[in-house]
Amino acid sequence: MEKYDELIDLALRRGFFFPAAEIYNGPAGFWDYGPLGVTLKNKFIQLWREHLVKRDGMLEIDGAQILPQTVFAASGHLEHFVDPLIECSKCGTFYRADKLLSEKLGRDIPESLSCEEFDKLIGQAKLVCPRCKGKFKPTKKFNMMFSFSVGPRADEIVGLRPETCQSIFLDFPRLFRICRAKLPIALAQIGKAFRNEISPRQALLRQREFTQAEIEVFFNPERANEFEKFDQVADYELVMQLEGQSKPKKIKCADLVKKKIVSSKLIAYYLALLQQFYEKVGLCDFRFRQLGKDEKAFYAIDAFDFEVKTEIGWIELVACNYRGDHDLGGHQAGSKKNLTVLDEGKKVLPHIFELSMGVDRSIFCLLLQAIALEKVGKEERLVLRLPPRLAPISVAIYPLLNKDGLPEKAMEVYGQLKGWFDVIYDSSGSIGKRYRRADEIGIPFCVTIDHQTLKDNTVTIRDRDSMKQERIKIAELVNWLGKKVCG
Numbered sequence: 001m002e003k004y005d006e007l008i009d010l011a012l013r014r015g016f017f018f019p020a021a022e023i024y025n026g027p028a029g030f031w032d033y034g035p036l037g038v039t040l041k042n043k044f045i046q047l048w049r050e051h052l053v054k055r056d057g058m059l060e061i062d063g064a065q066i067l068p069q070t071v072f073a074a075s076g077h078l079e080h081f082v083d084p085l086i087e088c089s090k091c092g093t094f095y096r097a098d099k100l101l102s103e104k105l106g107r108d109i110p111e112s113l114s115c116e117e118f119d120k121l122i123g124q125a126k127l128v129c130p131r132c133k134g135k136f137k138p139t140k141k142f143n144m145m146f147s148f149s150v151g152p153r154a155d156e157i158v159g160l161r162p163e164t165c166q167s168i169f170l171d172f173p174r175l176f177r178i179c180r181a182k183l184p185i186a187l188a189q190i191g192k193a194f195r196n197e198i199s200p201r202q203a204l205l206r207q208r209e210f211t212q213a214e215i216e217v218f219f220n221p222e223r224a225n226e227f228e229k230f231d232q233v234a235d236y237e238l239v240m241q242l243e244g245q246s247k248p249k250k251i252k253c254a255d256l257v258k259k260k261i262v263s264s265k266l267i268a269y270y271l272a273l274l275q276q277f278y279e280k281v282g283l284c285d286f287r288f289r290q291l292g293k294d295e296k297a298f299y300a301i302d303a304f305d306f307e308v309k310t311e312i313g314w315i316e317l318v319a320c321n322y323r324g325d326h327d328l329g330g331h332q333a334g335s336k337k338n339l340t341v342l343d344e345g346k347k348v349l350p351h352i353f354e355l356s357m358g359v360d361r362s363i364f365c366l367l368l369q370a371i372a373l374e375k376v377g378k379e380e381r382l383v384l385r386l387p388p389r390l391a392p393i394s395v396a397i398y399p400l401l402n403k404d405g406l407p408e409k410a411m412e413v414y415g416q417l418k419g420w421f422d423v424i425y426d427s428s429g430s431i432g433k434r435y436r437r438a439d440e441i442g443i444p445f446c447v448t449i450d451h452q453t454l455k456d457n458t459v460t461i462r463d464r465d466s467m468k469q470e471r472i473k474i475a476e477l478v479n480w481l482g483k484k485v486c487g
């Protein structure tokens with residue numbers, strides 16, 4: 001847990017993120033991003049837009065966060081979006097029955113069991129409250145949606161969306177029409193989602209309010225293999241851990257289709273796009289894990305979790321599900337509106353392939369992979385090895401000394417770079433201390449203005465990772481940094 005603890009300490013100390021409503025000791029599972037965290041998050045989102053949305057020509061929407069309960073009745077959330085909840089009859093502590101049973105029995109207990117099945121297992125395992133050894137009341141299903149009413153009469157029940165995708169499904173018919181779209185078409189959305197988790201934990205990993213980036217690809221199932229874009233990725237290898245295997249291995253997209261590991265070229269293509277995106281943001285040690293029958297949702301046809309290895313285990317970042325016509329079929333029945341569209345002159349109810357990304361989790365795991373404690377001579381330095389394009393601050397400008405006209409010259413350089421990069425000016429403390437402060441928030445380049453600068457208009461640039469310095473002309477700074485920061 002060394003890196004995890006370091007990261008939480010750093011996040012609080014430098015304000016990447018911290019608990020919401022801290023001075024009121026607000027409820028668990030809500031986090032605020034500070035300035036450095038926001039910039040990092042914005043850069044991540046910008047890359048998501050460039051390398052997924054724009055690259056593929058997806059249409060992006062920004063839907064309402066509050067939706068009528070009828071939507072969640074049709075989507076199945078009212079019935080199925082539940083966790084098995086047990087309460088100690090003695091001390092009143094709540095637990096998730098599946099988690100507590102899994103720990104006690106040492107095997108995975110699916111959350112989808114009925115209340116009766118849970119009660120039976122709890123009896124057999126002689127499960128008691130870990131806190132006070134009290135007995136449990138009968139299992140209940142706890143719905144994780146936040147529901148309330150709108151309007152002065154309070155007669156319309158609404159819910160905070162537990163995932164962003166529902167508005168994509170609801171908006172699809174209009175967008176298809178007004179954009180004169182053809183199948184297949186991908187719609188994307190980034191925004192907040194809300195889940196009343198029984199036990200939120202691990203900072204940004206399990207929150208009650210979080211940011212999701214979801215992509216829904218609408219397609220005609222009969223033509224999912226007539227997909228020209230697939231040729232771009234046919235030879236590209238995905239890191240795949242198939243059901244029943246203990247290790248991931250690299251498999252070409254063409255082979256995934258040929259061996260029917262995925263059901264179509266369309267799905268292989270979007271999995272490839274996703275992996276290429278995470279390569280671009282600098283994530284390492286990832287895999288697609290193929291889900292088994294007991295793990296995937298009842299409607300899912302192809303189901304993979306995109307996961308990353310960290311010191312606290314494999315963490316799911318993106319759920320990739322071929323959902324068939326479950327979503328549009330449900331909303332067609334619920335709204336009594338015809339949601340079919342024309343494809344090659346035939347009416348079809350499109351099928352959906354979904355990439356559901358946790359943005360905060362992705363950022364947390366990138367930070368977890370980037371943070372390192374290193375020995376430098378006799379000292380230790382904390383360094384955040386974020387890729388330059390993600391680092392919240394790209395360049396720091398330092399005058400070597402606070403005299404001799406160096407601060408003025410440094411401010412001049414700062415002014416030149418400000419319009420191009422995220423840059424800070426720092427003149428307090430020794431240069432060594434300034435480097436350490438820069439290292440721990442991941443500033444990839446530090447520019448120092450010294451006496452030689454005044455003579456020949458050159459500066460030193462120090463590289464965060466190698467700690468090496470080189471001397472370059474001020475006139476070349478923007479170009480040099482542009483190549484390193486923007487790639």
Ligand SMILES: [Zn+2]
Pocket residue numbers: 088089090091092093129130131132133134
């Ligand atoms: Zn108890």
